[in-house]
Amino acid sequence: MPDRPPLSAPASTSLTSGPALTPMAFVNAIVLAYRHRGKDPSAALALAQIAPDDLTDPAARITAAQMERISGAAMQELDDEALGWFSRRLPWGSYGMLARASISAPSLGLALQRWCRHHGLIADDITLQLAVAGDSATLSITEHRSLGELREFCLVSVLRNIHGVACWLIDSRLPLTGAQFPFAAPPHAGAYRVLFSGPTEFDAAQASLRFDARYLALPLRRDEPALQQMLQRALPLTVLQYRRDRLLVQRVRQALAAHTAQTHNADALATLLNISPRTLHRQLKEEGASLQTLKDEVRQARAQDLLLRTARPIKQVAEAAGFQNETSFIRAFRSWTGQSPAQFRRLGKALPPA
Template sequence: MKPVSVTPLAFVRTLLLAYARYGVDPAGALARAQIAPAALRQPGGAITSKQLEVLAAQAMRELDDEALGWFSRKLPWGSYGMLLRASLSAPDLGVALKRWCRHHGLLTGDVVLSLSVANEVASLTLLDQGVNPAMREFCLVTLLRNLHGVACWLIDSRIPLQAACFPFAAPAHAAVYPVLFPGPVQFDAPQASLRFDARYLAMPLRRDEKALTAMLPQALALVVRPYRRDRLLVQRVRLLLQSQAAPANAAALADALNVSPRTLHRQLQEEGASLQALKDEVRQAQAMDALRRTTRPIKQVALAVGFRNEKSFARAFRQWTGDSPAEYRRKAALGPSLDQTLDHGRVPRQ
């Protein structure tokens, strides 16, 4: 497939400000990225993400500044590789990101990165304290996009975003933001930030020094690639199904997860699961809990867990447990007293 040109030339023009700042001719870098200088004078226009990667990589080397002129001091070539190496020995993603944020502050005080968790949502926040105003948008977008890519790379998993927030008005090229940050995008926010499910922070890192050495030469391409695998997808689907406002079908579930129904089914299959199996698992647990803890009529239990009638519920329940709902309820009622008897040693264990 031919690469799609969606990256705005506005980002290229901002990047070229770094060349002007350091008094270096960008002609060679533009030629290497196959960007015509005449195109830069057009108000709109776009290039491919690969072209921007080539240009940015060349600029970082030529200018010896991985920050591309954003900050009051250069970040010499290799600075971000050093941050990644320092985070690689962390036991999980949460510790790795905290290390990244802390060590980034040793490189520059012009931005402050922080990680926080509230209500099971993780927030990576970027506070601007001295970024070159002319380069502010490109700086914030690049830092957050790369940090998101690094996090995905470290755990070898897609991390769906619940929100990407930016402290400026929507630019003329705002349509590209959902491509760069799949998920809800908010402009005019108090701070730049990314929000995602905090459970990803507990995931162990899946990369080592060998993987890092192989990745660094092509880091710009790898850390921003869209990961297909989501190692928490099964858990996320299960929680949605367990919620009182659970989506009723695959389309609604996929919409809640910000993927297409086809992608949802494919990714579940890659994780060795299926939507129907997860639905059955959740309905079984809910039905068993209701039968064990309440005296509600079996017909009401059947309707509550998504069955149209008591007969289909009883058939499914027998397949799950080997008992009818009534038999399971009766055995569950006897269970505590039997367990208590066994614990006191009055009945021999089988």
């Protein structure tokens, strides 16, 4: 990174006013990294307004601001952006170098491939890999040596880092469909619901994140000036929640088409997409769309396809298109096409049943 932030803060600055969600186990991992280097973490703890007595309370939590403060202080004092995870230090600026190597890529997919490849050049203890199978993309970590007591903190942080960078590069939420970790559920497993969207699985074969592969085709929306600004305070990337989801409209269409019976209302659809109904409506509005319009588009396309491609009765077509009854379907179909379903089928020369 170009410049190191100051190792001091005004005494009046309160870091504890926000929600305390980060497990104390991660602070203890940083303290352990200090001890491995024969250094005293007291100054960093004080700077982050973390009382030493709290370190022994497994139920204790700290705020995102406190985590940012102690992580930044530790990276400087240990001169290691990896905070002791690997067999060799990652000097200050290492992750900035990875970001610079990725930002010129034309798409998120290529940017992530570059990040994974270059990460292996600076830290050979693990390998990051991006794989695509069908409509699902997976970012996974292969471990090449024991990460010891820092294993959980390392795997969580590396995946949080690359996920945060990916969101920043495309200036969009990148919702996860799942996260996996190769260790038993820790006492603070509940915090993983905040750390990673989507369901989390423990005792897996390796650490990984899964998401919709269509995000990989999105173009990057950041340039060098934006990178310079981001690197002045990069740590919030791991906790920043982007309001915009640049693929939400496509994801909604896909969910409506694939899960007709489960998407009759906004609540059910939002649950399927792992967001709140309020967020669903707000983000669709930001994208210039509405749920009702998208539902009509998907229903119309499905109804027309069934009318032209099959000989199903109108009542069955209505049900397959997501309507509760035939009457409401016929009324909606007339508003879309100016014709009744029967007229549309007759004029379209319906084919035999598929």
